[in-house]
Structure formats: C-alpha cells, structure tokens
Amino acid sequence: MSGVTVDAPTNDSQPLSNPRTVRGWYMYDWANSVYNLVITTTFFPIYFVAITKSSYGEKVPFLGRTFKGTSLYDYALAFAYLAIAILLPILSSIADSRGNKKIFMQFFCYLGGFACMGLYWFDGSPESPPSVEWGLICFILAAIGYIGSLVFYNSYLPEIAAKADQDRVSAKGYAMGYIGSVILQIVGFALVVFVDSKAGSLLTFLLVGIWWIGFAQITFFTLPKTRSTGVKFQTSAFTAGFRELRKVSREIDAQPVLKWYLLAFFFYSMGVQTVMLAATLFGADVLGLPDTNLIVTVVLIQLVAIGGAMVMSRLSHRFGNLKVLMGVIVFWIFICIAAYLVAHLKETTQQNVEYYFYALAIGVGLVMGGIQSLSRSTYSKLMPATEDTASYFSFYDVAEKIAIVIGIFAFGYIDELFGMKNSVLSLIVFFVIGLIGLRIARKKQKRALATGNA
Template sequence: MTEGKVITTSKKVTNGWAMYDWANSVYNLVITTTFFPIYFLAVTGSNDQEHKVTFLGREFVNSSLYDYILAVAYLIIAILYPILTSIADTRGNKKNFMRFFCYMGAIGCSALFFFKSDTLLLGVIAFMMAAMGYVGSLVFYNAYLPEIAAPEDRDRISAKGYAYGYIGSVLMQIVGFVLVMTMSDPGLATRITFLLVGIWWFAFAQITFAALPQSNVVQTKKGNVIQEGFQEMKKVYDQVKHMPILKRFLRGFFFYSMGVQTVMLAATIFGSKLLGLPDTKLIVTVVLIQLVAILGAWGMSRLSAIYGNLKVLMGVIVFWIIICILAYYTAGVAEKGINAEYHFYILALLVGLVMGGIQSLSRSTYSKLMPDTKDTASFFSYYDLTEKLAIVIGIFTFGRIEEITGTMKNSVLSLIVFFAIGLVWLYSALYKQKQTQTA
C-alpha cells in the first residue's frame, strides 16, 4: 500500500476480509432475523391475548421487550464506540479489537443454548452480548475497507462481503431448519442452532484474522483513552460539518437507517405475532429473502456505477416507503381476520431486493465521500455510531408505539416518516453534489 494513494490489495486479503461477513452474518440471520425472535416469543408467551411477560419487576408486551433489549444493547455499544475506535486508530489494534468483539458475540450466541423460560435473565444477557459483539466488530471490519481497496473497487468489494454473508448465513439457516424439522424437540433443536452459530462465527473468523494485515497506525498515545475517544469523535464531527455533501448524506443515512434496520430486526416478529404464520414457513421465507438479497446487492452495485450512488439510494428509499405502506395494509387485513399469508410473502421478496443492497451501497458511498485519511476507524466509528443511534431510536419507537396503541400496525406506519426525512436529506446531498460539480 502506497503512502499517498490507496491501491487494492491482493485477492487473498480482499477475500479474507469478505469472509468475515460469511462468519458473522449467521448471527444477523439466524439469531436476530429468524430463530431467536420466534423462540423468544414462544418462551415468553402466555395464554392470554396480551402476550405479557414480567422482567425485572415490570410487565412488558413480549415483542416490545425484545425491541427494548436490542435498543439497550445498541445504545451501550454506541457509547463505547468512540473510546474503542480511538484506541484502535492511535495504537494500531484494529484487528485485536475486531477479534475481541467477535469472540464476545460468538460466546453470547453459544450461551443462548441455556436460554429457557426459567432463565430469562441469562437469555437477555447472552442476547445482548451477541448483539454487542456483532456491532462492535463491524466498525473495525468496515474500517479496513478503505485500507485494502482503492475507491473504484470499494463498491464491488463491499458487495462481495455482503454476498459472502448471505451465502454463509443461508447455509447455517438450512442446518438449523433441518434440525428443527427432524428433531422431536423443536426447542432443543433451536438451542443447538444457537450453539452452532457461535461455533461457526468463531471458526470462520479465523480465516479473516489470518488474512488481514496489521492496520495503519496514525500515532502512538498513552493518555486518557476516554478523553481521546470523544476528542476523536469531535474531530470527525468538525471535519464532517465542513463537508456539505457528506454532512447531508449522513443526515439522510441516520433517518433512513431508523427504518431499514427496524424492518430487518422486526420482520420475523411481524410475521409470527401479527400474522400468526407457522415457524417453518417463516424460516423458509427468510432463507428466500437472503437468496433474493444476494441478487439485490449485486444489482444495486451495478446500478450505482451507471446512475451514481445517491440517485440509486434515493430510488431504493422510495421503494422502502412503498414496502411500509404495503406492510401497513397487510397488517390491517390480518387484524380483520383475513388470511394475509401471501401478502407477507410478497413483502418478504420486496424487502429482500433492497435489504442487502442499501447496506452495501451506504457503506461504500460513505467510504467514497469521506476525506482521504488514515483515521479510518474513527471515521467508520462515526458512521456506525450514526447507524446504531438510529437503530436505538427506530427499534425503541417501534416497540413503544405497539405498547401504547396495542397494535404493531401503527409501528409500521411510523417508519414511513423516517424514510421520508432520509429521502429529503439525500436529495439535498445530490443537489449539493451537482452544484459542486458544475462550479
């Protein structure tokens, strides 16, 4: 890698980097998207129609409790981000911190094997560990992208990572599905699946750790890491606010991430609780979503090369708004006692088309718009901090609106507001970009 110009490293390194998506995406699909939401609702469900569960002395709607647990986990990791990434950038420990969070997440997934109806606290702690390990490792993983790939290759390599992730997670999903279908105790089969996810994550991550080079070191400091961390975030913020296109993009990203991430985290609960779909049909549907998402990520990277990242992102967000409107309609149909199963399948395919692509394209767009710097961990920490705070607000709002109104339908409708605000900011970024190009 040269001093003034980033060049794309060897295929071994880029493939090794992409393999981490293969390793950790099993958490995102098997734990948060499919098996764990279904299992959590089953373990915490009750015989009445209110689906209430008592936790730490307070009664919750069980699906809202699930949302709150995720929100707290993301909030904790968001608070820690500035400190951890400051250490990584100033001491060159990017790989070590990535490894630490990887192992935390893998242990959390494996510990879910012991989660039963009488061990709710253990299950919550293990789930939070898994979530924190997943999001914590991603900031260091993402920060490697500008170091190993030239700007013109980042869309392609970023999309490769997501494609690897979808393929690997679908394979693990199929293993879990076979266990649930063939074992006499579906609960035990699900808990074995949690254990296998932790082992998978840990084992395949070793390929990544062996392939990735030591990260760039900006400088060596031995001061107060907490102070340094927040100073780093302030430094990034001060730079971003003087970059009008990047600033507008990040504002748009903040709002549309509230919608995108909440849909992805709540989709299975939506299908299970609101529509009452059988577990096996939900699992098969999620697998199909992942297969469609591979094509979506690939297709969106091609479209961005033709029309530009911001235009494609705007088109995708309009698509997400349409999905939310259809989901609201589907929920209304289900609440009237009409079978809305096939409505859900159509929604699932539509989500698959844009789910992976918007994440991949957002990541590569940010890497293109950020300044030429070696402080990659700090800049991607800022990016991930933006996304995780968006998730905290989005998923908490989703759960709270359900608790207040008594229906998840209104929670779905609220997501349209987030997408609409994000769309406005992206249009502003595109307009500013055009002004800059013609100046």
C-alpha cells in the same frame, strides 16, 4: 487471543484491491452474518416469543417489571445498540492511535460468538433457570459483539480496496454473508423440523457461535496489520475517544455532501434496520404465521438479497450512488405501506395473508442487501483520505446505532400503545426525512462537480 493474531504484512506492503486480502476481508461477512440472520432475524425472536408466551402469557416479567414480550425484545436490542454507541468512539480512537484494531475486532467477535453459544442454556421457563434474564443478557452481549466487531471490520474497506472497487467489494461481502447465513439457516431449519422445535433452536444457537468464531479465523489470518497514527493520548481514553469523535464531526461538517449524506443515512437507517430486525415479530405477532413459514420466508429474503446487493452495485456505477439510494428509499416507503395494508386486511377479514407476506419478503430482499452495501461503500467513497479510518467508521457506526436505538425503541413503544401495525406505518416518517437528505446531498454533489470542488 494472541494465538490468533498472526504476523501479517502491514498496509504499507499490501497493494489496494489485493485479491487475497479482499477475500479474507469479506470472509468475515460470511462468518458474522449467521448471527444477524439466525439470532436477530429468525430463530431467536421466534423462540423468545414462543417460550415466554408459553411460560408467562402476554406479559413477561423482567427485573421486577412486566412487559409485552415483543416490546421487551425490542427494548433489549435497543439497549445493546445504545451501549455500543457509547463504547465505539473510545475503542476506535484507541485502535487508530495504536494500530491494533484487529485485536478489538477479535475481542468483539469472540464476545458475540460465545454469547450465542450461551443461548444454548436459555430455557425461559420460570421453574428451571437460566431465566429470561440469562437469555436477554446473552442476547445483548451477542449484539454488542456483532456490532462492535463490524465497526473495525468496515474501517478496513478503504484500506484494502481502491475507490473504484469499493462498491463491488462491499456488495460481494454482503452477498457472501447472505450465502453463508442461508446455509446455516437451512441446517437450523432441518434441526427444528427433524429433531425437535426447542432442542433444534438451542442447537442452532450453539452452531452460530461455532460458525462465527471458526470462519473469522480466515479473516484474522489474512487482514494486514494497521499503522498507528502516532498520536499519544495525553488524557484518558474516554476523553480522547469523544474528542476524536468531535474532531471527525468538525471535518464532516466542512464537507457538505458527506454531511448531508450522513444525516440522510441516520434517518433512513431508523427505518431500514427496524424493518429488518422486527420483520419476524411482525409475521408472528400480527399475521399469526407458523414458525416454519417464518423461517422459510427469511431464507427467501436472504436469497433474493444476494442478487439485490449485486444489482445495486451495478446500478450505482450507471446512475450514481446517491440517485440509486433515493430510488431504494422510495421502494422502502411502499413496503411499509403494503405491510400496513396486509396487517389491516388480516385484522378486518381474518383472511389468510401468507402469500402477501411472501410478496413483501421478496420486496424487502430486493432492497435490503443493496441499501446496506451501497450505504457502506458510499460513505467510504465520500470520506476524505485519512489515516483515521476507524474513527471515521466509528462516527458512521455510532450514527447508525443511535438511529437503530431510536427506531427500535419507537417501534416497541408504539407497538405497546397502539399495536405493531401502526408501528410499521410510523417508520415512513424516517424514510421521508432520509429521502429529503439524500436529495440535498445529491444537489450539493452536482454543484461541487460543476465547480470542480468535488
């Protein structure tokens, strides 16, 4: 790992919005987004459901119990997010105090990349190990690597970009991520179609790890070193990490706009992230769409999302971040209602709903990239000027990851009891609570601006 960490200038010698530094920063979006698209969104969930269903049927054995295949996938992902939510406060506190968050970012990048490569050996059949356990362990480690690296990556945003540029830089990062992930998605699609469905999927898992680690070197070479806060731990790293989280929590509690924004973000993230992570399962399990159609659909979502992220950035400059986010949340509510109606139509009439699913995909793409990039830059702009950027973004990421744990677990549990169609409808509750929180945050922001306290 030390071979990758080069002597880069510290933040003191790098001006904000330095083009070289900014380009290096958003290249990590290009590097890691292939994991999010290929592993969690398309190829792995499709492959996992297909391989386990052909080997075991509807009920998949795992650690002595049996689960519905789609629910087992949801539970594994929820476990990964829970694990990283526990680890992040400790790691970010250490990174801030020692000024070595790039090393932590590298560690999680390599953990995730090599875990993706490990999926190449996931056969899934009961006769030939590696078994289901191997596949899910690699999947969980890849998720931990992805999530863990992002908290340190995101915390660089206020250090490399001026506040006026953060919406644009954040949106550019997401756009780069979508472009990169679509390229590898197309390569994977070609392997599945022209080589073999199973072998093509396994080769794609291998390529994800190589792409992720390979392009991340540009980021590691370019990002500046971070300064230590000068705080020395008097207790264990575990205690210090959660003590730092409590400190950040108290500081946020004293800032009403930021507090209500984070509360809203917590709830609407339950809905947004769950829709994004379960969309492919919905298409395969509920609508019965072929694998190739699902892969094409996800490519469509990514292409639309590139423009969506940039449009949201421009709208935020005109109308303000919170107002635009409120409009986006309303759009997400309509998407959930439409998805339920499409599933109901398929269930009651057995009608071909492929084109309805494509329309839903376009809608998701329009708001998916925008809400992610705008949420990140809104938090970065609302947080106070501080040296503890990793700790602040750790708090943000912990909130998001706990939200995802709750959202995915609830989705999987309702799916197991009542079916995935009803799981989709239940997500509206999270969006409505998030919308109320954003409305309160916006009112408090307007009041603060009127009194000159913003």
